Amino acid sequence: xxxxxxxxxxxxxxxxxxxxxxxxxxxxxxxxxxxxxxxxxxxxxxxxxxxxxxxxxxxxxxxxxxxxxxxxxxxxxxxxxxxxxxxxxxxxxxxxxxxxxxxxxxxxxxxxxxxxxxxxxxxxxxxxxxxxxxxxxxxxxxxxxxxxxxxxxxxxxxxxxxxxxxxxxxxxxxxxxxxxxxxxxxxxxxxxxxxxxxxxxxxxxxxxxxxxxxxxx
Numbered sequence: 001x002x003x004x005x006x007x008x009x010x011x012x013x014x015x016x017x018x019x020x021x022x023x024x025x026x027x028x029x030x031x032x033x034x035x036x037x038x039x040x041x042x043x044x045x046x047x048x049x050x051x052x053x054x055x056x057x058x059x060x061x062x063x064x065x066x067x068x069x070x071x072x073x074x075x076x077x078x079x080x081x082x083x084x085x086x087x088x089x090x091x092x093x094x095x096x097x098x099x100x101x102x103x104x105x106x107x108x109x110x111x112x113x114x115x116x117x118x119x120x121x122x123x124x125x126x127x128x129x130x131x132x133x134x135x136x137x138x139x140x141x142x143x144x145x146x147x148x149x150x151x152x153x154x155x156x157x158x159x160x161x162x163x164x165x166x167x168x169x170x171x172x173x174x175x176x177x178x179x180x181x182x183x184x185x186x187x188x189x190x191x192x193x194x195x196x197x198x199x200x201x202x203x204x205x206x207x208x209x210x211x212x213x214x215x216x217x
Contacts (some may be wrong), residue, residue, distance in 0.1 A: 006024055008089075011098040012052075012063030013045030014071045014079055014105040015148060019160045021125055024155050027107070028145075029074060029114065041130070043148070046070040056075045060168075063101035064117065071105070075122055076113025077106035077157040085151075085175055089142045089172040092186075100147060106158060127153040132201065143173060143184045143205050150214050156164035181208015187217075 016027040028041045045067050052065040064082050071079050081104040090097050114122040125133075127149040133139035134146070140151075155161045175185050176191045185191045188203040202215040 007097065009096070010048045010059055010063055010066075011041070011046055011100040012048060012065070012067035013043045014067040014082065015043050015102055015152075016071060016075075016077070016079055016105045016107050017086070017152075017161060018107050018124065020124065020126060024152055024158060024161060025124040025126050026130075026149070027075060027112075028107045028123055028125055028130060028151060032118070032120055036097055037142060040142055040145075042142070042145055043073045043102070044071040044102070047076075058140050060087075060098075060101055064103055066105050067101070068107070074115050074119050076115070077110035078108045081106045081110060081162075083162065083165060085169045086148065086169040086171060088145075089216045091173045091175045093172050093175065099125075100144070102144070106161060132210065137210060143172065143207075146212060147171070147205060147214060180206065183207055 018025050026170065029044055030041050031037045031039060031158045033039050040161065048059075048062045048066045051071075052069065053062040056062045056065065064084070067082065071077060072112060083101050084101055086102040087099045088102065112122045114120075118181050130139060130141070130149055131153070134141050152161060155164065171186050173186065174192055175184055176183050178191065183191070183204045185204040188201050189202055190202070202217045204215050206213040206215065
């Protein structure tokens with residue numbers, strides 16, 4: 001397996017899904033107020049440990065192992081049928097950088113058992129339910145989680161989510177401040193730095209006020 005540069009660590013995240021009465025539900029965990037992503041609701045996951053990388057051919061394989069292991073450690077549940085959907089690089093301002101692979105995953109019916117040392121609360125929520133809580137200020141999200149939930153919102157079943165997935169999307173996040181407020185943007189957006197050639201499209205998450213808005217053209 002090719003190692004990441006020393007300045008960049010690698011992590012894996014499991015977007016754990018199940019079929020609920022009103023459609024797809026995903027597992028979200030609330031982090032403690034100290035540590036990484038303080039107080040935020042996130043998908044289970046964490047950094048690649050040496051044991052995750054042992055014997056793997058690619059960084060993505062190691063990240064998948066980490067996603068499975070961390071889900072069991074953080075939420076007490078097993079997952080299967082993992083499929084990579086995206087890879088995220090944080091903004092340059094982030095002091096400790098992780099290249100994080102996101103994987104769809106199916107739960108196996110285990111009872112949630114949140115690890116009190118790492119997780120304050122664990123819930124199954126529909127994407128719409130998560131967005132409503134976020135818009136009310138009751139739930140903190142970071143852009144990768146928000147955008148991933150946005151991609152799940154139209155699907156009625158877990159099978160639909162898997163059937164709709166395409167190539168692994170690459171997101172190298174940049175932050176910008178405009179007249180309308182703070183935003184995160186990605187390649188293809190007119191605010192994205194060092195874009196090759198003239199760019200006039202949009203690929204951004206507007207975070208100046210609640211509710212956030214995602215624009216892509």
